[in-house]
Amino acid sequence: MFMFFLIFSIERHRNQFGLNRSNQDIELTTIYIITPTYARANQIPEITRLAQTLMHVPNIHWLVVEDWSDKNPMIETILKKRGVQHTYLVGPRPPNQLKYPYAVNCHHAAFKWIRENAKSGVIFMADDDNVFDLRVFEQMRSTKNVSVWPVGGMFREELSSPVVKNGKVIDFLDGFRRQRKFALDWAAFAVSVQHFLSIPGATDPYRNGYEEDLFLQNLRFGLDDLEPKGNNCTEILAWHTRTTSKDYPSLNNMKKEPDYENTNLLKLYASMLTTARNKV
Amino acid sequence: MFMFFLIFSIERHRNQFGLNRSNQDIELTTIYIITPTYARANQIPEITRLAQTLMHVPNIHWLVVEDWSDKNPMIETILKKRGVQHTYLVGPRPPNQLKYPYAVNCHHAAFKWIRENAKSGVIFMADDDNVFDLRVFEQMRSTKNVSVWPVGGMFREELSSPVVKNGKVIDFLDGFRRQRKFALDWAAFAVSVQHFLSIPGATDPYRNGYEEDLFLQNLRFGLDDLEPKGNNCTEILAWHTRTTSKDYPSLNNMKKEPDYENTNLLKLYASMLTTARNKV
Numbered sequence: 001m002f003m004f005f006l007i008f009s010i011e012r013h014r015n016q017f018g019l020n021r022s023n024q025d026i027e028l029t030t031i032y033i034i035t036p037t038y039a040r041a042n043q044i045p046e047i048t049r050l051a052q053t054l055m056h057v058p059n060i061h062w063l064v065v066e067d068w069s070d071k072n073p074m075i076e077t078i079l080k081k082r083g084v085q086h087t088y089l090v091g092p093r094p095p096n097q098l099k100y101p102y103a104v105n106c107h108h109a110a111f112k113w114i115r116e117n118a119k120s121g122v123i124f125m126a127d128d129d130n131v132f133d134l135r136v137f138e139q140m141r142s143t144k145n146v147s148v149w150p151v152g153g154m155f156r157e158e159l160s161s162p163v164v165k166n167g168k169v170i171d172f173l174d175g176f177r178r179q180r181k182f183a184l185d186w187a188a189f190a191v192s193v194q195h196f197l198s199i200p201g202a203t204d205p206y207r208n209g210y211e212e213d214l215f216l217q218n219l220r221f222g223l224d225d226l227e228p229k230g231n232n233c234t235e236i237l238a239w240h241t242r243t244t245s246k247d248y249p250s251l252n253n254m255k256k257e258p259d260y261e262n263t264n265l266l267k268l269y270a271s272m273l274t275t276a277r278n279k280v
Numbered sequence: 281m282f283m284f285f286l287i288f289s290i291e292r293h294r295n296q297f298g299l300n301r302s303n304q305d306i307e308l309t310t311i312y313i314i315t316p317t318y319a320r321a322n323q324i325p326e327i328t329r330l331a332q333t334l335m336h337v338p339n340i341h342w343l344v345v346e347d348w349s350d351k352n353p354m355i356e357t358i359l360k361k362r363g364v365q366h367t368y369l370v371g372p373r374p375p376n377q378l379k380y381p382y383a384v385n386c387h388h389a390a391f392k393w394i395r396e397n398a399k400s401g402v403i404f405m406a407d408d409d410n411v412f413d414l415r416v417f418e419q420m421r422s423t424k425n426v427s428v429w430p431v432g433g434m435f436r437e438e439l440s441s442p443v444v445k446n447g448k449v450i451d452f453l454d455g456f457r458r459q460r461k462f463a464l465d466w467a468a469f470a471v472s473v474q475h476f477l478s479i480p481g482a483t484d485p486y487r488n489g490y491e492e493d494l495f496l497q498n499l500r501f502g503l504d505d506l507e508p509k510g511n512n513c514t515e516i517l518a519w520h521t522r523t524t525s526k527d528y529p530s531l532n533n534m535k536k537e538p539d540y541e542n543t544n545l546l547k548l549y550a551s552m553l554t555t556a557r558n559k560v
Contacts, residue, residue, distance in 0.1 A: 041432075041433065041438045042433070042519075042521060044432070044519075045411035045432060045433065045519035045521055046411070049329065049411045052332070052336060052413075053332050056332060056336075131325035131326070131328060131329045134332060150544075152325060153321065153325065158552065161544065161545070161548055162544075163543050163545060164544040165542055170540075170543070173545060228544075234544045234548055236324070236548070239322075239325035241325055241326075241523050260443050260445070260450075260451070262445055262446075263443050263445045264441070264442075264444040264508075264512050264513040265441070268430060268439065268441055268513070268514055268516070271515070271516065272438065272439060
């Protein structure tokens with residue numbers, strides 16, 4: 001009876017989280033989630049929120065990469081407290097690349113780590129301001145070469161999607177189509193680690209708007225390699241969301257406030273300074 | 281030995297989520313979380329993301345209130361699938377109140393439900409685009425009358441906070457101070473259900489910018505009733521974030537796209553139509 005209760009407790013606990021965890025967690029394919037990040041007012045809440053999403057996902061290794069020469073101690077604290085397996089890296093842009101998106105160099109630092117440390121699994125690029133339905137992680141886990149799905153929140157259409165016919169990707173619907181072979185956002189695909197490792201040096205180049213396309217071309221994929229997920233690309237499980245925000249807290253405004261001695265404000269200001277540490 | 285393994289499994293499972301769940305879940309104070317929401321491009325991702333945060337929090341009852349006369353079937357699906365205990369209500373604004381924030385009428389619908397259904401617990405207003413550190417839920421659970429904490433992402437300072445001296449709230453630091461007695465955002469406080477029920481009719485009035493202040497005044501609180509959380513208001517555990525977005529997906533643009541027969545696009549468009557259902 002006691003044992004029955006224990007088994008019941010485990011099942012109940014599992015169901016509470018709506019997950020299909022199995023006792024074979026250890027055999028699940030590892031997902032390497034790459035998240036570029038940079039100091040700004042929203043950095044702490046957005047990393048907090050993404051960490052709280054990833055806490056639900058078993059067998060991941062979260063590579064958080066700071067676009068700066070040193071790490072943010074507040075980010076390190078969040079990563080440790082949330083209990084998500086992770087590695088926190090830095091990937092500062094070289095001075096001659098500042099006109100390119102911060103993500104590219106962060107990806108390069110993560111790719112270097114993966115080439116040195118991973119043997120198998122799946123690679124997924126997850127920006128810290130995006131939204132991910134938990135099901136997208138479960139679906140990308142079966143990626144053989146490269147899996148794809150629709151992304152909400154893109155362009156005027158609020159949507160970007162592979163066009164799927166008879167189970168095959170035949171084209172792309174995207175607000176920035178141009179001459180791109182793969183008109184996809186980073187949030188729209190995951191790549192097999194084995195395939196990635198099989199092509200030494202494959203990476204995303206510094207070319208605004210063409211990073212994803214050229215990354216997949218460098219990996220020598222054809223349209224036929226794309227594995228549609230999200231019920232044959234009919235469901236949206238990832239959104240490219242953007243938060244409005246000034247880049248950094250306006251500490252100058254804070255300083256104009258009356259000076260409360262022996263109050264909580266000093267410690268609060270100190271924590272805001274950590275977020276703005278490099279840029280004020 | 282087998283029993284030892286089972287106990288070990290439960291503990292491991294618990295620790296993976298970084299929670300301090302106890303076997304006395306059933307004795308935990310219930311938190312009634314009120315989330316006003318309305319049809320827009322970001323509605324589905326933001327309710328999805330908040331649901332995935334609340335999945336971590338035991339003993340809550342989530343009151344999601346739609347600012348419209350009928351419910352959104354996609355929201356109902358999300359709420360059911362995530363396994364969070366919830367009630368989905370509607371709280372449409374009367375035609376003569378359209379110049380006021382949608383949240384007020386949604387609050388009123390939720391307050392009515394609480395007065396009819398709850399006996400004890402804590403009330404917390406959680407907008408669907410905000411960010412909540414899981415610790416804020418644990419801390420508000422011990423609310424006697426009304427507990428308060430700092431909120432990030434507010435105004436130029438990126439911060440709004442009670443000013444705390446010797447463990448007591450003596451004032452407020454907020455970008456919109458005016459003559460408000462309680463210069464607080466909804467994300468900054470939680471109120472005891474017992475106290476709320478003890479003052480029949482107490483609610484937030486239609487008065488732009490003064491809803492929180494007058495709600496707390498209607499509950500007859502004084503500064504002395506405020507219980508500072510977040511390590512005496514030195515830590516930020518909630519953020520008032522805002523996403524950039526058009527109100528609704530531009531389905532007109534979609535229709536201009538080439539018409540792909542027998543592809544996934546028809547079903548995808550149909551799901552976007554559900555989100556924009558009332559406003560296109």
